[in-house]
Amino acid sequence: MRAVVCVPGGTEMADVPDPVAGPGQVIIEVTACGLCGSDVHAIEHGQTEPGQILGHEFAGRIAEVGPGVTGWQAGQAVAVNPLGACQACRECAAGLPFRCAALPNVGLSAPGAYAEYVAVQAGQLVRLPDGLPVEQGAHAEPLAVALQAVQQADVGPGDAVLVHGVGSIGLNAIMALRLAGVDHIVGAGRSPGRRAAAAAVGADAVIDTRETSLRDYVAGTGRQFQAVLDCSGAIGLFAESLDVLAGGGTFVEVALATEAPAVSLFQLVQGGLRMAGTCAYSYASYAAAVGHIAAGRVPADAIISERVGLDDTPSALARLRAPGELVRILSLPGQRTQPAQPARADGSTLAAQ
Numbered sequence: 001m002r003a004v005v006c007v008p009g010g011t012e013m014a015d016v017p018d019p020v021a022g023p024g025q026v027i028i029e030v031t032a033c034g035l036c037g038s039d040v041h042a043i044e045h046g047q048t049e050p051g052q053i054l055g056h057e058f059a060g061r062i063a064e065v066g067p068g069v070t071g072w073q074a075g076q077a078v079a080v081n082p083l084g085a086c087q088a089c090r091e092c093a094a095g096l097p098f099r100c101a102a103l104p105n106v107g108l109s110a111p112g113a114y115a116e117y118v119a120v121q122a123g124q125l126v127r128l129p130d131g132l133p134v135e136q137g138a139h140a141e142p143l144a145v146a147l148q149a150v151q152q153a154d155v156g157p158g159d160a161v162l163v164h165g166v167g168s169i170g171l172n173a174i175m176a177l178r179l180a181g182v183d184h185i186v187g188a189g190r191s192p193g194r195r196a197a198a199a200a201v202g203a204d205a206v207i208d209t210r211e212t213s214l215r216d217y218v219a220g221t222g223r224q225f226q227a228v229l230d231c232s233g234a235i236g237l238f239a240e241s242l243d244v245l246a247g248g249g250t251f252v253e254v255a256l257a258t259e260a261p262a263v264s265l266f267q268l269v270q271g272g273l274r275m276a277g278t279c280a281y282s283y284a285s286y287a288a289a290v291g292h293i294a295a296g297r298v299p300a301d302a303i304i305s306e307r308v309g310l311d312d313t314p315s316a317l318a319r320l321r322a323p324g325e326l327v328r329i330l331s332l333p334g335q336r337t338q339p340a341q342p343a344r345a346d347g348s349t350l351a352a353q
């Protein structure tokens, strides 16, 4: 089959052996796989092995059912939870399957979905309803990340929440906050295209933090935040957030941030504030994400900037190193590259195009 494989400094197309369905596995013919920022980062920083196949935000159809698999048939449309997990250990019980050592993760420790076919455990499949474009199942992974992050924030109607960083995860966080009933969502981002996308998926206000500091914004509106979700990893954001969080508020770190901030713990204590780290999602959050997409409750399509064929996936991964106006790119192994959909600067619904 054709696949995008890692090579030193990037990725390239290659012919590789077709995957074989082991016991308990199925082969998925990949319909769509989202290009994830964590893949872009891993490639850019040399954290990949030569020949490795990345890609973990995907959906497709079952092409083949392996030995011992019951309840699944060839042709069924599925979204695939890439996290292999035993669902029995302490970490799994705590809703942290990414910490489970039992099974490999598709697109990380096992071959992923920047390819025509991929082998996965049947236990990681979530059925997509008939009539739903299979491509939409590829949105479940980033939405699940966002649902899990919003759960940590513990917010709802009457609350104001800041989402800092409006790339794919930040935009999904805005959708998840809408689902949670939060009535004042502020997005913060630097690229005009991404800010337009934030408005399109439900942000009530969108700010450029190079022009307006969070402290100035809150001073101007007179409204503090019940939660700040950091989807950017921006240096200094945690310290600044302590000044803009309302009493009892929560700072949620969603990005793979590496800062070691010097902050006032007294401020944390005095404000009754909480700080939470969140990574990936529980199996329940992943299934919930598929449910929201299937029911049409989230405008996940609205943030797609481009759909590229497999052959153009290596160059798309390279372009995402400096995304500019790009928001989300889908790799469609069975199709050719389609014309780009630039985000609308006026914030009108991108999906309407």
Ligand SMILES: [Zn+2]
Residues within 6 Å of the ligand: 036, 037, 038, 056, 057, 141, 142
């Ligand atoms: Zn991802």
Ligand SMILES: [Zn+2]
Residues within 6 Å of the ligand: 085, 086, 087, 088, 089, 090, 091, 092, 097, 100, 101, 102
């Ligand atoms: Zn486990």
